Every structure is written in C-alpha cells, then in structure tokens.
Amino acid sequence: MTEWFEQWFGEEYLHLYPHRDDEDAVRAISLVATLAPLGGTRVLDLACGSGRHAAHLAANGAMVVGFDLSMPLLSRAKHRDSPTQNLVRGDMRLLPFRDASFDLVLNLFTSFGYFADDRQHFAVIAGAAQTLVPRGKFILDYLNANLIRTALVPLEERNAGSRRFVIKRRLIEDGRYVVKEIHLTDDGRSFVERVRLFSVDELTTMIEHAGLTVTQRFGDYDGKPLAAGTPRVILVAERQ
DSSP states (O other), X not given: OOOHHHHHTTHHHHHHOTTSOHHHHHHHXXXXXXXXXXXXXXXXXXXXXXXXXXXXXXXXXXXXXXXXXXXXXXXXXXXXXXXXXXXXXXXXXXXXXXXXXXXXXXXXXXXXXXXXXXHHHHHHHHHHHHTEEEEEEEEEEEEOHHHHHHSXXXXXXXXXXXXXXXXXXXXXXXXXXXXXEEEETTTOOEEEEEEEOOOHHHHHHHHHHTTEEEEEEESSTTOOBOOTTOSEEEEEEEEX
C-alpha cells in the first residue's frame, strides 16, 4: 500500500508552501552553525527535500549528503542555483550509510513523525545515531505538539499562483496525530498529511534510547528557550 508521504511530496507540495524559502533556511542553518562547526564537517541532511538547507550548509563549508525519498524534491535539489552535489534517494527507516559516517545529522522542519508505528519512528533516530561518530551531534527540528493541539485551524483556503487549495485539519487517535487534507479545487485532486504529535518527553526518550544524550533544547530558529508557546521543538543530542 502506498503511504501518504510517497504521494504528497512533489510539485504540489512546493506550490502550496512557497514561503518555505531560502530566508527561512538561512535562519535554521544560522542556529545550527552556533551549535556545531560546519567547515569541513560531514553532514547528513536527513529528509533534505528540495535542498534549501543543504545549499546553505555547503555555503558554510560543510560536506553535505542530502537524503530523501521524493524524486521530485531531489530533482529540485539537484537543479538549484547552488545544487547539492551528493544526493541519495531512500527511506529514512533504513539508512544505507556505514556507522560513524557523519559528524552531524540534521532532521529539519518536521521531517519526522510520518509513520503509523512508533517503532518505525525510533528506527529513524536509531539509524541516525549509528551514522554518527563519537561526540557527533544529531539535531531534530520538530513542531510544537502542544501548540498544534491548542491552536489548530480546522479549515483554511489558500491561493498559490494559479492554484487554489482547501485545507482541512483534525486531530485523531485522542490527539496523537494531526491529519491535514489538502484539496486542489482546480483539478479535484486530494492529498493527505498525517503527522504524529510527539511530546518533548517522548522525543527525548527515543533519542536517549538510541544511545544519544540531549544536551540543548530550543523553541525557535533564533535560539529562544523551549517553552509551551514557542513554535518549534529543536533538540540537540550527542553520541557518547
């Protein structure tokens, strides 16, 4: 059975989210640069998408490998003005890299929580941990689940270029997942996003069970401390 993320992350996704631009990526990578040296660093951009973060990592001197499942997004990464040179297609639950291949693994902008079984989510973190050298860092940039639950917008209509999107959101399974239904009114197609709403404690437990230690927590790309109302949950962990 085809999973939702195999269908959605293509050209329609890029049309709906044009605001996820290079300026936003610069802020994220600026924070990363304060947490780990990038010059000459071997970095895995896990779920790299269209390569906007990878491009700025490379501009800061990092040796970047971009990893993603979506062929359309990898194609966009390959044909950017500053393309990512090393791109690998695959499933994040089964990483094809040797142990201790990277100094830094990044999973940015809620590229996590896509699966129906939490054992698969743990497999992603465990795989990322194994690719790190000792003292290497894993940075997870995730949504703030509490904020999503309390400020959910159930219906939104948005124009993106010549296309019009109708977006419906709801919580399911006692608030464990948020489901977003995206309808394209011009051609009648529909897509779905389904993301697990992990608490900070749940994320921390998975990371520590994978053999990493969470050393820092932030609530946004400016380095604001994590709090109930901050937009992001950014966890920095280190392999022992």
